[in-house]
Structure formats: structure tokens, C-alpha cells
Amino acid sequence: MRPVKKIVYALPASVLFVTLYSLGREGNFSGEAKDGFLHTLASDNSASEMMHITDETLEHGSIIVAHQPPQTRKSRVVFVSRAQIKPIRYVNRPLPDPARLYKEANPQWMSWGPRLREVRDYFRYLRTPQVNCRKLKRMGGEVQCDRSGDGEGMDGHKYICMEPAFMLTQNQGDVRECLTLSFGTHFETSFDEVMADLPCEVHMFDVLDYRPLLAAVNPNVYFHQEGIAAERRVDIYSNSNATAQMFTLREHVSRLNLTNRLIHVLKVDIENSEWEVFKDIANDPIFNAVGQVALEVHTLDLVKDLNTSWSKNVPKEEWLQVTQAKFDVLRAIEARGFRRVLYWDNYQRAYPYFDDTGARYETSGEILYINTNWYDPAFRKRLADQGYEFRDVLQRY
Template identity: 30%
Template sequence: MARIRLRITPLAGYLFALAFYSGMMFLSVINEKEKAASLTLDSEEPAFIRSHKSSRSKNDNLALQDVHDFYDRISTLETKCRKMVRFGGTYCKGYLDNEKYVCMDDDVILRSRNCTVYSFGVGADTTFDDMASYYGCDIFMFDPTVNETELKMSNAKREVFYPWGLSSRHYTQNFSIEFEDKPSNLLVGEFTTYEDIRKRLGHQKRDVHYLKIDIENMEWSVLPLLVRDGHLDRVSQLAIEVHTMDIIKAPPEKVLPMLQSYWQVLESLKQLGFLRANHRFNAVLETLYHDRAQNRTISTCMEILYLKRGFNRRLHLQRHLPPPEVSL
């Protein structure tokens, strides 16, 4: 049998040593990252990202440059949800409408049979509420413009309806509506604040895992109060149907200031830890704005999902913190 002699040249030895050293350094870096992750609250969360739709500067507080600047900013995602699920929705004029997206990532997941959903602005479509209830959430539905007897809720065990509207103040308003070509009915709608609704339900200390707000342009007066008074501290996912169709009939010189005020409201959500995870323009003809300057048409109505990353882990840590020491 012939002997095989292995001859290691200086160059081969150097390359072997270099490869060994690089491998050890790689393992060391991985180990350090794992140690750091175990000490970081939001270590498993998707990183802050920016959508390819926009190459804007990170300083989004700058004044808007033009109309399209607003819609470019609002469609720029700030975090990535790895497990996005669609709840509900019906087709209208060939387009899916009233669907809501829910993130099932571990740090914000709605835990079945232990989650609360507030649904402001139900309308005649309860598909989102039905699906969320069958998933295992308690659904509290609100809308002063519909008659409860006309709602087709399919899971009465977990769905509760209240004829209240979300507003920045308390008042009543009459509505004359038609349902399925039936004669119009007169409804007396009650509007009140988020704080008042929480008190009525006895939910002051209850977490709201999913807050849906579809209140037809009233979000611009409600959101600042929710931010200012800390009512979003117990909210994990915030789904807003954003309405900016007021610019359609506004004088040209008023359009940009209006959008600037809207943007400031949405930016205030970031101060509370909410990041845009999903965005979809609503393809409804009545909400299209034609920008003559650039000869472009824009949808002024859109669905946005905000996530407060690390919400579930924060709750876990809060529940296991030792009680504060009280001096007697």
C-alpha cells in the first residue's frame, strides 16, 4: 500500500490559521449578540425599517414639501410584521373593503381567549368583528349611526354592541338612515369620549389589544386627546382608517397646511412607541384627489396599522417586578 504524505506549505498553514481565527471570532460575536438579546426588552422585534417607497430623511418632522410628500411619508413603513393576518372584509364595486390587518408577532400577538378589541365605526359590516370574536377576543363594538337590530353579529357570546360614537366631547346627533332599501329610520346618536366609554364599561385598567378607529374624519380631533391623556398606553395595535378627503374641496392654498396638521397628529403616535406596520390606500372613487400641479390622482383615504413593539413583554415584566417598598 502506498503511503500518502501530507505536506503543509507555509501558505496553507497561514490560510488554515486565518480560517480558524475567523470562525472563532464569528462564534464570539454570535455569543455576544445572544447575551445582549437576553438582556434587551425588545430583542426579538423586527428592526426599525423604511419602505422602499420612500428615500426620505429620518427626520420626518420637517415641513411637508408638497401634497405627495404627505402621502409618501404616510405610506412609508417603520416596522415589519412577520405574521400579518387579514380579519374580515367584503367586496364592494370590485374592491375589498372594511378588512383589517392584525399582526401575530410574539411581542404584540392577540392571545386567543385573553384579548380585548374595541371596534369604533362598525357600519353594516361586522365581518372583522365576527372573525376577531371567533379567534377568541372579546369584541366591544361602537357606532351611533346604525340600528343594533339590523346588525348581523354571528357570535353573541363575545360581541357586544353599544350605540355610542367616539368623539372629543359629549353630544347627541340625529341620523336618518336607510338600510337595505327600507324606509329611513330616525336615530338619536350619542357621542362621547374614549375616557367616558372606558369608565362606563369599567375598563379603566383593562388592556385593549386591538383598537380599531374608523370614525369618518373625526380621528383628527380624537387622536390628539388619546395621545395627550395617555389613553393609548394600554393599546398594543392601533388600526386607523385615515381620512384626508377634506383637501378635495379645499382652496389650493389651504391644502398643504391641512396635510401638515394631519401629519403632526400621526407623528405624535411615534412618541408613544407606535410604528406603521401596514398601509393600504382605499380605492374609492369619491375620495380621489387630482393634483393639477403634477397631473396625478391620489387616494385620500387609507388603512394604517400601528404596532407598539414589545407590548406583551412589557406587560410580562411589569407583572413580575417586585412590589415597591413602602416606609411605615
């Protein structure tokens, strides 16, 4: 595919010209515009009547993107060539194909199927990024003297994608324009503090009632002694002699009067209960309103009862059952349009897993998922039509 060579503003500011070196007669049409994203364009009459840029095509032409008045939130694109003027409709912004990119860098890599063949495939899957974020930022974290955490001694931090689609940098000081839900804070609130400084409205949740100082001193931070689960219930914690009310994500949103507000960041660090929770979330329409997920995942089942020698006496098929169940949940998250930007191991000396070859794997790690649907103006418009609040400037993004 040949890149876009230049952009000229020959019409009013609301009209954008993108000039291309080559255009085909039939097929798909896609190219890169000024914002750096690949654009796919389809005919107003039929999505199959599109044009495709290839190295073999020779015709020179232009694309005109004419933005309609702000009230309509629509764009109209017109293809212009020497021979014809053809109306084009904006379809979507596809992200790079991670399978193709990874296979080019790793010739032995094979596409993921629905079933894992080896336990090690699960960890290899986690460590394979699916998409790229061009502006990652580390949020919070503290240095650990025992070098636990990310291997460099940092723990408690998350990475967040700061690209414009996720609306974390253009809120102009209004905390209602950014919402973070943080499940499983325990005593580590550095992530929540940085998110509050963006600024964001931050709701922290934990089953322990320890009254974090951050919620007491920052009026935009709230603490709730509640947990998240796949159903409403009361959990009893024998090690702390405490009980906690558990709600689904949808119930939390409703009870806190956050309905129809976008959840810009959903942080979940709930010590191996994330699998039950995301089975529920991945099947709930409310997941569309989540921009990105900072998720800690665990495979402590591989060291049953936290006994590292357990796996030595267990059939390989049972190991696979453990990882396959978790793999299925992660694939359900992906089915909703989320893609993994990065993963890193959380090193804990007491709970490593060793497979049948003696290779070591960490039984907890951190994932950042981004909702790729948020790059799609048509998807965002559907959310707005459902009552979700968008800032005007970003509805035109």
C-alpha cells in the same frame, strides 16, 4: 454586526447561553438571540458600560440569560469571556431603523421633518412602512362588485399582527384574555366576527341603531349605539334624523367596566372624525394599554364639499395646511411608541384628489399601527404594576 452562531443549553432550562463570534471591549452590546429579536444589553453598574459586537472585534464569548423566579418577572444576563465575567442587565429589544432601511432601498428618500414640503409628501409618508410584522393576518372583508376598497375589490377588512407580543393566539379559549374595541361598524361586521372567533371579547360601536345580528347570536359580542369623540357630547345627524351619545375612549372603558384590561385591538373607522379622536387618545395614558390600532384615515378636506374641482382653485398653502394637520396627529401617535406596519388606499371613484402635477391620490386609506412598547418586558411590567392583567406565560415573553 455578526449574527449569533449557536445557542447551547448547558444550564437548567431557566438559563440560556448565546455564543457569539466577536465581542468588543467597550460601548453598546447587542445581538440576535433565538427568538429572532435584536437584544441590547447594559451593565448592572452603568448603562454606558456596555459591549458592542463589531466586525473588527475578535474575542470569543458567551451571554447567559438567567431568568429569575416567575414572581419577580426579571431576567439577569451575564457576559462571559476568556478574560472576565461581567454582569449585564437586559435593557430593551430595538426594532429595525425604518429610516435606514427605506433610504437604502430609495436613495432619494429623506428623513421626515416636522413640516411637510409638498402635499405628495404626506401620501408618500403614509405608504412608507416603519416596522415589519412577521405574521400578518387579514381579518374579515367582503368582495365589492364595483372594485372599490383595496383595489382588488376587497373592503371592510383589516390586517392584524399576530406576533406573540400582542397576545392574540395564546388565550386558550378564554375570551377575557383578548379585547377588541371596534368603533364605526355600520353594516359591515365581518372584521368583528373574525375577531370574535379568535376568540376575543368584542365591543362594537356605531351612531346608527341597527342592531347587528352578530351581537344577537354571539354572547361575547356587544353592540353600543354610541360614538367616540374627544369629549363627552351628543351629536345630531341630520341625514338620519338621529342623535348619538359620544364618549372619549377612557370614558367608554370606564362605563363598560373594562378598566385595567388590555385593549389588544382598537379599530377606528369613523369617517373623517378620527383626527379629533386621536388628538385626545395620543395624549391619554390609556393609550399604553392598546396593542395595535387598525385605523381608517381620510383626507376628504382636499376635495372640499366632496368636489374634486375644488383643489384647482385653492392655493397650494391651503392644501398643505390640510395635510400638515393630519400629519401632526399621526406623528403624535408615533410619539407614543406606535409604528406603521402597512397602509393601503381605499379606492372611491367619486373622491380622488389631484395635485398640481395631475397625480392622483385616494382620500381614504387604512393603516395598521403596532405598539412597539409591547415588545419590551420592562414596559409590560410597568403596565402590570398599574393593575393591567397579563397571562403568566406572556409575562415571561
